Amino acid sequence: MYLPPSYDQGQEAYPVAYVHDGGNLFMDCLNYLEHLYAAYKLSGVILVGVESANRNDEYTPWPAEELIKTWPNFGGKGPAYVQELADVIKPYIDENYRTLPEREHTAVIGGSFGGLISLFALYWRPEVFGNGGLISASFWYEGVLAYVQEHPLPSTVRVFMSIGKNEGIYKQNIQKNMVPYTMKAHQWFQSALPDGELLLAVDPEGTHDPLFMARQFPEALSWLFERRGRKVHETDHGEGENKPHQIQGTFSFLRNSERTGRQYRISVAEPMAPPPEEGYPVLYMLDANASFGTFAEAVRLQTRRPRGHEPAIIVGIGYDSPDAMVTPDRFIDYTEPADQDKMPVRPDGSSWPENGGAEEFLHFISEQLKPEIERMYSIHRKRQSLLGHSLGGFFALYAMMTRTELFQQYIAASPSIWWNDQALYGHLDRWLASRQASHEPLEPVGCMICVGSEEKENMLDGARAMAKVLSEHQEHVDVHYFEVEGEGHVSLLPAIVSPILRYVSGHRKP
Numbered sequence: 001m002y003l004p005p006s007y008d009q010g011q012e013a014y015p016v017a018y019v020h021d022g023g024n025l026f027m028d029c030l031n032y033l034e035h036l037y038a039a040y041k042l043s044g045v046i047l048v049g050v051e052s053a054n055r056n057d058e059y060t061p062w063p064a065e066e067l068i069k070t071w072p073n074f075g076g077k078g079p080a081y082v083q084e085l086a087d088v089i090k091p092y093i094d095e096n097y098r099t100l101p102e103r104e105h106t107a108v109i110g111g112s113f114g115g116l117i118s119l120f121a122l123y124w125r126p127e128v129f130g131n132g133g134l135i136s137a138s139f140w141y142e143g144v145l146a147y148v149q150e151h152p153l154p155s156t157v158r159v160f161m162s163i164g165k166n167e168g169i170y171k172q173n174i175q176k177n178m179v180p181y182t183m184k185a186h187q188w189f190q191s192a193l194p195d196g197e198l199l200l201a202v203d204p205e206g207t208h209d210p211l212f213m214a215r216q217f218p219e220a221l222s223w224l225f226e227r228r229g230r231k232v233h234e235t236d237h238g239e240g241e242n243k244p245h246q247i248q249g250t251f252s253f254l255r256n257s258e259r260t261g262r263q264y265r266i267s268v269a270e271p272m273a274p275p276p277e278e279g280y281p282v283l284y285m286l287d288a289n290a291s292f293g294t295f296a297e298a299v300r301l302q303t304r305r306p307r308g309h310e311p312a313i314i315v316g317i318g319y320d321s322p323d324a325m326v327t328p329d330r331f332i333d334y335t336e337p338a339d340q341d342k343m344p345v346r347p348d349g350s351s352w353p354e355n356g357g358a359e360e361f362l363h364f365i366s367e368q369l370k371p372e373i374e375r376m377y378s379i380h381r382k383r384q385s386l387l388g389h390s391l392g393g394f395f396a397l398y399a400m401m402t403r404t405e406l407f408q409q410y411i412a413a414s415p416s417i418w419w420n421d422q423a424l425y426g427h428l429d430r431w432l433a434s435r436q437a438s439h440e441p442l443e444p445v446g447c448m449i450c451v452g453s454e455e456k457e458n459m460l461d462g463a464r465a466m467a468k469v470l471s472e473h474q475e476h477v478d479v480h481y482f483e484v485e486g487e488g489h490v491s492l493l494p495a496i497v498s499p500i501l502r503y504v505s506g507h508r509k510p
Contacts, residue, residue: 164206
């Protein structure tokens with residue numbers, strides 16, 4: 001048992017979290033919990049550690065063969081364990097301690113198999129347990145993923161999930177599916193639970209170890225018991241104040257290019273509905289530091305049932321930086337090498353930054369990022385789009401002309417056609433020639449070009465000219481061009497979010 005510091009200071013009743021494996025999750029971070037209480041960052045919760053005689057029996061929902069042949073099989077005694085937890089242990093705690101006994105104030109939390117049995121406690125006894133902490137839960141267990149798909153979670157429960165991106169990567173058995181199975185379960189939970197009642201935390205460096213599970217426990221505890229309408233203790237000092245805003249259904253992780261070592265922060269906005277039969281459309285967008293949040297919140301709102309667009313995934317490619325525009329990195333990743341003699345003079349007279357890494361960046365997207373996203377989600381392989389703005393718009397057109405097969409739609413907002421003395425036109429000539437020489441019929445590639453009416457003349461002229469040339473080859477490129485009245489170079493992107501989302505969702509006309 002762990003009683004919060006304020007327990008002996010009054011007569012308040014407290015919510016309760018039942019924690020499997022004898023409460024190791026909170027015992028491993030007890031000093032940190034004490035710090036959170038002292039700093040008024042955590043409100044009072046009674047923690048009950050419940051020891052198991054045999055976790056391979058009591059934390060498994062049904063019998064199954066052991067993964068190691070010399071060990072006993074899994075016993076599948078989870079139903080009896082949950083029944084004892086709900087009907088014997090909880091009543092004892094409620095009788096002997098000042099608890100809030102209602103389901104909305106009661107959680108069951110565990111790691112690995114403990115996370116698995118926490119899930120089934122929500123399925124089997126939702127009238128008792130209203131909150132579940134599924135920390136590195138063993139969704140790989142035989143039959144669990146099929147059960148989750150066929151049985152929607154009760155809509156009355158609240159769920160915290162966490163997973164480390166490196167869990168299972170060195171396994172050769174079914175445990176290698178720790179991450180993709182967790183992601184699939186999360187998608188199905190999203191369709192069953194109301195907004196705000198599900199949170200997925202992804203640790204980009206996490207492995208399947210007590211170290212990383214203990215890191216997630218305080219976050220699980222804090223999130224599960226917030227916004228439940230409970231009276232705030234005087235010692236809480238304003239629970240919920242000064243918390244950073246989080247966009248529901250999003251997470252991020254770091255990835256390094258295997259060839260260059262360059263680091264990227266990848267942000268993902270997951271759909272709130274199961275995938276269509278052919279999979280989710282997906283939009284890969286550059287400059288995620290600047291506008292991922294805008295697109296993530298827009299797609300979350302505009303795909304709401306029953307009249308919203310088809311659900312889609314947003315994948316933002318950015319940098320681990322607080323800056324909205326990470327200028328040095330953008331020049332490297334979004335451009336082909338420039339001939340300095342052909343480049344215009346910069347306004348401040350300085351030299352152009354290091355540039356020319358577009359090919360390596362394309363390799364990272366095609367060989368690392370896209371395969372990873374396609375392992376995590378069911379993706380519509382013929383509905384994938386790339387969005388870039390400014391230099392990113394140059395990159396989007398460059399990718400269309402040099403690696404056409406990567407995406408089916410390319411979106412260039414305010415593209416920097418001027419880069420390297422308009423070298424894109426050389427790529428365009430070679431691209432058209434190769435397509436015209438093809439002996440197989442080729443589907444036209446989708447291309448959207450847009451620009452703000454208040455942008456500099458060279459930006460407007462460049463976008464108009466490129467769109468005009470592309471429109472002369474509609475058998476190879478289905479181009480859509482439009483200008484947004486009253487918008488400049490920076491203000492353009494928020495103004496075109498909705499047309500882009502319609503385009504990505506299958507409406508070619510913006």
